[in-house]
Amino acid sequence: MKEKVLSLDLESHDFLYRIQRDSRIVYVSILHEDIVPPDCRTDSFRILAHLRAVPKWDQDWTTLTVRKGSHGIESTLNEFTPHAMDLKTFNVPLDAIYLNILDLTQVTRISDRVSQVRYGDDMWVLKIARFAHEVPALTREVSIYSLLASYHFPFAPKFIGFAYEEEARDRTVGFLMEDLSGGRTPDIKDLDACRKTVHTLHGLGIVHGDLNRHNFLMAAGDAKVFDFEAASTPAEFELLAAEEEMRSLPGKLQDESGVGRR
Secondary structure (H helix, E strand, O other): OOEEEEEEEEOOOOEEEEEEEOOEEEEEEEOOHHHOOHHHOOOHHHHHHHHOOOOOOOOOOOEEEEEEEOOEEEEEEOOOOOOOOOHHHOOOOOOOEEEEHHHOEEEEEOOOOEEEEEEOOEEEEEEEOOOHHHHHHHHHHHHHHHHHHHOOOOOOOOEEEEEEOOOOHHHEEEEEEEOOOOOEOOOHHHHHHHHHHHHHHHHOOOEOOOOOHHHEEEEOOEEEEOOOOOOEOHHHOOHHHHHHHHHOHHHHHHOOOOOOOO
């Protein structure tokens, strides 16, 4: 069986692992820190070498919870359900596509959750929620992209569709957007273009909420904005927040601290 650790989330006393097992993606929750030694917690080979020794590893499961019991290490099958976005919470663009995440080939890792991927002759950017606590922010971002698509907003990457795990759309964990990798990060000389983009965004009732120069890319003379996890919807619109966002823009474009860089 082909096994590979795809993602990990390490807290002080418990750990989460997202693991590929052949064509499946499964999750392991470790509830006691001394179950996995410190030097085996981050390297895929060492993690798997250790986990293969836990009870029930070779059985059929989607999630595995491992804890210390009165008789040693115990494992429970499917104690929790794998996370997913609820696509019924927003208006999905009619032309959105749905793809198995394992059918996408990673070309470049941009961050822990974002990568450039290839599907056939197409190149896109994939953003995922690796674990359940990342789903709310991702859901908010998709809801904003859905609104922008309905408004035909021209200054953001085009929304392409969704990526799901295994063979079920009810395990949608990511979305695909247009690849703007040929663009460049703006600076203060691009202030007018960035102001135009932000002004248009605010005109739709959306405040970005996390503007920095690395959340823009200059493409064909336009400033494209992305990363809407902290954005507010029209129902939440506050004029003072919009004014402050616009007022802070020159300073953001001159910021060399690296905030927001991927």
